[in-house]
Amino acid sequence: MELGIGIGWRPEIAAEVESLSGIDWVEAVAENLCADHLPDSLVRLRERGVTVVPHGVALGLGGADRPDPDRLAGLAARAELLGAPLVTEHIAFVRAGGPLTASPRLEAGHLLPVPRTWDALDVLCENVRIAQDSLPVPLALENIAALITWTGEELTEGQFLAELVERTGVRLLIDVANLHTNHVNLGQDPAKALDELPVEAIAYVHVAGGVEKNGVWHDTHAHPVSEPVLEVLAELRSRVDPPGVLLERDDAFPPGAELAGELDAIRATLRKAADAGPDRAAPRKAVPSADRGPLSSPAPGPASDGSAGTGARTTAPAPVPAGTRDRTAVAQTALLSALVAGTPAPEGFDHRRLRVQSRALAAKRADVVAKVAPELPEILGDGYRAAFLAYAGSRPMSGGYRRDALDFAEHVLIAGGPADPVARRRLTYWWQDRSGARPPRRTTRLVRAARAVLVGK
Secondary structure, three states, X not given: OOOEEEEEEOHHXXXXXXXXXXXXXXXXXXXHOOOXXXXXXXHHHHHOOOEEEEEOOOOOOOOOOOOOHHHHHHHHHHHHHHOOXXXXXXXXXXXXXXXXXXXXXXXXXXXXXXXXXXHHHHHHHHHHHHHHHHOOOOEEEEOOOOOOOOOOOOOOHHHHHHHHHHXXXXXXXXXXXXXXXXXXXXXXXXXXXXXHOXXXXXXXXXXXXXXXXXXXXXXXXXXXXXXXXXXXXXXXXXXXXXXXXXXXOXXXXXXXXXXXXXXXXXXXXXXXXXXXXXXXXXXXOOOOHHHOOOOOOOOOOOOOXXXXXXXXXXXXXXXXXXXXXXXXXXXXXXXXXXHXXXXXOOOOOOHHHHHHHHHHHHHHHHHHHHHHOOHHHHHHHHHHHHHHHHHHOOOOEOOOHHHHHHHHHHHHHHXXXXXXXXXXXXXXXXXXXXXXXXXXXXXXXXXXXXXXXHHOO
């Protein structure tokens, strides 16, 4: 399906998106939409014939666990509500721990890279197949940006994506900003990745901005698109004419005129690359057979005309070998625990990069909690960020961001804060209004803290 030129729809820029000319489609974060009701802005866009694609961020298809049925059902419901031609997600893990490791569940609150190994590929392919069978439309998966890399990887990014497509028939969402990020941070060549991946499987392309600090590229989605990212887009366009290209912006939103300027730069880059010569798709380098994991035999898949299910699968993924999920779970839990719980770094990881990633995760938690619970920075004032970062340094996120906000408020109250009696009273009432039932021991501690606050009025 030809999508054209699009932009990421966000509530903060809904009016600007509606006023932009030449927008063929938009992408909305699936988890930010109700399953049975659309924002008025998206309703108006759909009435104008603008396609809306739901973009998921919470499935964690690269994780050791099988996909959560409720999350899959939610993504399917949003696809049907939007009349979307496809849905998208990420090649990443976002949580670890739990029954497979007999350890507490940990949430990253962020997309983390999966190791490019045969074990991880086996797990990912089975998870993708489960997701495909649960969704009413085709699925496309996005490559992610990374600050860290796993040791002992057995495939390049292009080979990993090619194997994924070969085994599952899944489409690809290629983020050229993420290819640039991995070039700066990990030394990975974007051109080589583009040469090796199956460009014919691309559903659409993301373009986004970031910033370099101390030699590390941060994929912020809060800065203008840089020239090196546009150069990677041109490299991709020299190989294939992508069905769609979309500008992403998630924070520090500029005026509509600046968004229009970035879209114009994307259009100009695509035109220039197209005019430079015919599309060239370089032959992909095969993975040496001696190094390959066991590929399953070909099997017929659903129809590839997009009329049902997820499209054709060229091979049927074999069941994940015994022990593979367990090994994946142990490795991912060890890494995530080091990032969010301060446990020792797994062997082979760059300790400096892990510290950078850990600080980035904590900062993102602080930013998102401030958005989902704006009363907290209002009540705590200038002390909010320092207090939250201190809290995040020793208390991993075990649920979503709303749960994180409640746990943070509870932590502050139990610790006797905030110092101002009026702020303590406001924070207590805020927590009581939203907390619901809690485990008895923790509730008792909080009630005591709350009573101390009220007595001190």
